[in-house]
Amino acid sequence: xxxxxxxxxxxxxxxxxxxxxxxxxxxxxxxxxxxxxxxxxxxxxxxxxxxxxxxxxxxxxxxxxxxxxxxxxxxxxxxxxxxxxxxxxxxxxxxxxxxxxxxxxxxxxxxxxxxxxxxxxxxxxxxxxxxxxxxxxxxxxxxxxxxxxxxxxxxxxxxxxxxxxxxxxxxxxxxxxxxxxxxxxxxxxxxxxxxxxxxxxxxxxxxxxxxxxxxxxxxxxxxxxxxxxxxxxxxxxxxxxxxxxxxxxxxxxxxxxxxxxxxxxxxxxxxxxxxxxxxxxxxxxxxxxxxxxxxxxxxxxxxxxxxxxxxxxxxxxxxxxxxxxxxxxxxxxxxxxxxxxxxxxxxxxxxxxxxxxxxxxxxxxxxxxxxxxxxxxxxxxxxxxxxxxxxxxxxxxxxxxxxxxxxxxxxxxxxxxxxxxxxxxxxxxxxxxxxxxxxxxxxxxxxxxxxxxxxxxxxxxxxxxxxxxxxxxxxxxxxxxxxxxxxxxxxxxxxxxxxxxxxxxxxxxxxxxxxxxxxxxxxxxxxxxxxxxxxxxxxxxxxxxxxxxxxxxxxxxxxxxxxxxxxxxxxxxxxxxxxxxxxxxxxxxxxxxxxxxxxxxxxxxxxxxxxxxxxxxxxxxxxxxxxxxxxxxx
Amino acid sequence: xxxxxxxxxxxxxxxxxxxxxxxxxxxxxxxxxxxxxxxxxxxxxxxxxxxxxxxxxxxxxxxxxxxxxxxxxxxxxxxxxxxxxxxxxxxxxxxxxxxxxxxxxxxxxxxxxxxxxxxxxxxxxxxxxxxxxxxxxxxxxxxxxxxxxxxxxxxxxxxxxxx
Ligand SMILES: Cc1cc2nc3c(=O)[nH]c(=O)nc-3n(C[C@H](O)[C@H](O)[C@H](O)COP(=O)(O)O)c2cc1C
Ligand code: FES
Numbered sequence: 001x002x003x004x005x006x007x008x009x010x011x012x013x014x015x016x017x018x019x020x021x022x023x024x025x026x027x028x029x030x031x032x033x034x035x036x037x038x039x040x041x042x043x044x045x046x047x048x049x050x051x052x053x054x055x056x057x058x059x060x061x062x063x064x065x066x067x068x069x070x071x072x073x074x075x076x077x078x079x080x081x082x083x084x085x086x087x088x089x090x091x092x093x094x095x096x097x098x099x100x101x102x103x104x105x106x107x108x109x110x111x112x113x114x115x116x117x118x119x120x121x122x123x124x125x126x127x128x129x130x131x132x133x134x135x136x137x138x139x140x141x142x143x144x145x146x147x148x149x150x151x152x153x154x155x156x157x158x159x160x161x162x163x164x165x166x167x168x169x170x171x172x173x174x175x176x177x178x179x180x181x182x183x184x185x186x187x188x189x190x191x192x193x194x195x196x197x198x199x200x201x202x203x204x205x206x207x208x209x210x211x212x213x214x215x216x217x218x219x220x221x222x223x224x225x226x227x228x229x230x231x232x233x234x235x236x237x238x239x240x241x242x243x244x245x246x247x248x249x250x251x252x253x254x255x256x257x258x259x260x261x262x263x264x265x266x267x268x269x270x271x272x273x274x275x276x277x278x279x280x281x282x283x284x285x286x287x288x289x290x291x292x293x294x295x296x297x298x299x300x301x302x303x304x305x306x307x308x309x310x311x312x313x314x315x316x317x318x319x320x321x322x323x324x325x326x327x328x329x330x331x332x333x334x335x336x337x338x339x340x341x342x343x344x345x346x347x348x349x350x351x352x353x354x355x356x357x358x359x360x361x362x363x364x365x366x367x368x369x370x371x372x373x374x375x376x377x378x379x380x381x382x383x384x385x386x387x388x389x390x391x392x393x394x395x396x397x398x399x400x401x402x403x404x405x406x407x408x409x410x411x412x413x414x415x416x417x418x419x420x421x422x423x424x425x426x427x428x429x430x431x432x433x434x435x436x437x438x439x440x441x442x443x444x445x446x447x448x449x450x451x452x453x454x455x456x457x458x459x460x461x462x463x464x465x466x467x468x469x470x471x472x473x474x475x476x477x478x479x480x481x482x483x484x485x486x487x488x489x490x491x492x493x494x495x496x497x498x499x500x501x502x503x504x505x506x507x508x509x510x511x512x513x514x515x516x517x518x519x520x521x522x523x524x525x526x527x528x529x530x531x532x533x534x535x536x537x538x539x540x541x542x543x544x545x546x547x548x549x550x551x552x553x554x555x556x557x558x559x560x561x562x563x564x565x566x567x568x569x570x571x572x573x574x575x576x577x578x579x580x581x582x583x584x585x586x587x588x589x590x591x592x593x594x595x596x597x598x599x600x601x602x603x604x605x606x607x608x609x610x611x612x613x614x615x616x617x618x619x620x621x622x623x624x625x626x627x628x629x630x631x632x633x634x
Numbered sequence: 635x636x637x638x639x640x641x642x643x644x645x646x647x648x649x650x651x652x653x654x655x656x657x658x659x660x661x662x663x664x665x666x667x668x669x670x671x672x673x674x675x676x677x678x679x680x681x682x683x684x685x686x687x688x689x690x691x692x693x694x695x696x697x698x699x700x701x702x703x704x705x706x707x708x709x710x711x712x713x714x715x716x717x718x719x720x721x722x723x724x725x726x727x728x729x730x731x732x733x734x735x736x737x738x739x740x741x742x743x744x745x746x747x748x749x750x751x752x753x754x755x756x757x758x759x760x761x762x763x764x765x766x767x768x769x770x771x772x773x774x775x776x777x778x779x780x781x782x783x784x785x786x787x788x789x790x791x792x793x794x795x796x797x
Contacts, residue, residue: 034776035763035765035766035778037763037776038763038769038776038778039766072763072765072766073765217762219722220722220723221721221723221760222764223762223763223764226762259758297665297668299664299668299703299704299705300703300705300759301702301703314660315659316660316661316662316663316664316665317661317663317699318698318702319703375764377723377764377765378727378767379726379727383764451723451726465725466722472759475702580738603735604728604731608782608783609783
């Protein structure tokens with residue numbers, strides 16, 4: 001392999017890659033992201049490959065297995081270019097028809113196209129589908145064009161041009177100034193300006209300096225960072241080399257959790273290839289700048305995403321956070337000045353260098369520039385990864401991009417910021433999504449989790465869920481977090497079991513204040529947020545649990561009961577057979593069935609089983625068989 | 635389990651390789667544990683003891699790391715290993731009901747192995763396929779948008795398969 005020792009050499013490789021692409025008549029791209037894997041895309045891919053082979057189409061048709069294309073809900077996904085046909089929910093059996101119709105006859109296969117739920121019209125092209133239409137894909141722009149293991153595909157989209165420009169036309173100070181000017185704020189959580197962080201690190205006298213990339217992605221409900229690394233690893237690597245040049249680092253680490261084996265694999269492989277091309281290692285692109293990268297595998301601990309803990313983990317130690325200051329830019333990895341940025345932050349860097357700070361600033365709001373990737377999940381029709389301009393409203397995200405709530409249910413809230421964030425109620429959906437407005441609403445941007453909740457989601461249960469998560473993930477070093485979180489969880493558990501009192505809400509707020517003031521790191525500091533924001537916006541739900549012994553959303557097992565509607569019940573016996581605790585009585589073909597709520601454990605099996613939707617969940621206690629009494633007896 | 639010399643050698647090799655890694659500044663503990671787990675699928679006590687002797691670190695330091703991270707297991711898995719995602723997206727789409735369903739069907743709690751060693755059950759905090767929640771993983775294979783009924787069917791199939 002030839003090393004790239006000048007911008008001209010890079011240009012030649014890019015042109016060669018483009019030429020190679022042009023030789024094919026069409027490209028069939030199949031999404032191979034983890035979401036589509038979960039929907040069985042591998043079988044479709046195998047079939048596609050064997051059919052193309054069988055039909056002798058390999059010379060004219062290129063196949064690309066890309067990383068995540070975003071619309072995971074509709075997977076497995078396929079795009080055929082240049083035709084632009086976008087096919088969804090594919091099965092292996094669909095492949096022959098696609099090859100005959102779209103490739104040979106240049107017609108699209110209607111039944112495989114996306115149907116607009118409103119107009120019931122078929123939509124042929126990706127860019128016309130509402131899910132994509134309202135997005136602004138910057139970092140994700142090329143995910144659908146790149147086979148992550150092929151560096152040629154990255155060259156084909158002018159990959160590494162930003163690096164050439166950096167090394168040959170800019171000084172480290174220029175890079176820092178451009179990044180500050182663009183006001184690129186960190187995409188991993190707090191939104192600290194990346195350029196400033198680089199500047200502080202560069203100013204430190206201690207050597208060597210280190211660079212690290214945070215791909216821990218601890219937020220349980222978010223998967224964008226893995227998808228960037230899985231789908232376009234060279235973009236992140238290019239961003240990191242540029243940042244390393246800016247701060248004067250010669251060694252960097254990408255910290256990926258081991259639970260993301262595909263991200264680890266693609267990243268490692270991309271590093272190796274970049275090294276072979278002379279894009280990493282000594283004398284990058286023929287200059288005297290040297291920088292190398294290594295993957296450090298995390299082992300699944302939420303706190304390991306916190307910057308000081310992450311550095312301990314890279315050092316091979318237990319990921320315990322430490323007191324700051326000193327900040328990581330002063331004393332980070334191995335006690336040396338270190339810059340840590342998130343995957344998506346680095347992914348934006350080459351774009352800013354290529355297109356300039358002015359371009360970047362033209363997107364977004366006053367203090368939040370550019371776009372942000374969110375994982376739009378939960379109770380929303382179009383789940384997937386979206387990249388939207390800062391300043392878009394939550395309403396637009398949930399309804400225009402997300403296509404609203406399934407089953408005609410009512411939306412209740414959107415949770416952002418993961419376990420450190422909060423829940424934003426529906427009446428605030430017109431706020432603009434950026435760093436500041438989300439914080440003002442009691443939540444935060446976080447790394448990009450966006451979980452939609454509907455009327456069937458219990459907000460007390462959600463708060464309990466996050467505290468249960470944080471209790472497990474607290475490292476135990478500082479007392480407020482170690483003892484405060486379990487105490488709060490205890491109170492919430494009692495409330496969900498019908499044993500809460502009005503006092504409990506005051507206690508929760510009290511403990512929250514103490515933890516916020518005194519916790520050692522960001523985990524504890526932000527741990528009360530899910531509780532505080534739900535108390536603020538959904539106090540009535542807490543009160544219903546406490547005073548009415550009722551879970552209005554029908555979630556908390558002790559605060560609901562089941563009832564068979566005698567009008568609807570056809571005495572088919574299915575529910576009785578399915579019930580795991582024999583709580584249902586009745587004779588097939590006889591009188592309507594009856595559920596004994598003294599025995600029922602609210603597992604929902606009968607509801608799923610009943611073909612007539614005859615079983616209702618009723619918030620509250622059934623007279624004579626109160627479930628809360630069971631708890632009290634325990 | 636008898637501790638064969640073969641295994642001793644394998645562990646010694648893992649340690650030697652990690653000690654030889656170019657980055658001398660780094661503590662080898664985490665990567666050594668990761669490699670031992672890759673070898674066995676879990677962390678047997680005997681392997682940890684061997685590692686502690688070879689690395690001259692107290693066993694408790696290894697245990698501290700092993701118990702801190704979610705990735706490490708101190709128990710072997712069943713023939714079929716079932717992981718239920720209980721991340722936020724899966725939680726709001728009914729994961730808790732899947733967990734209790736599996737606990738009932740398999741007769742074990744999360745973190746346990748059935749007496750016949752056939753099934754083990756674990757939960758994970760987000761497996762990164764939130765768009766198709768709820769998700770369970772059986773022996774590395776992802777099953778998205780899964781219902782309780784499908785979980786039942788899956789377990790029944792696996793039971794028969796092993797027969
Ligand atoms: C408990 C905790 C967990 C965190 N997890 C992550 C994470 O998974 N990914 C991430 O990029 N940042 C995470 N952060 C934020 C990092 O500490 C840090 O601010 C960030 O990686 C800096 O990069 P950025 O400025 O580019 O966002 C976490 C912070 C805390 C307190
Ligand atoms: S929450 Fe289950 S896959 Fe993310």
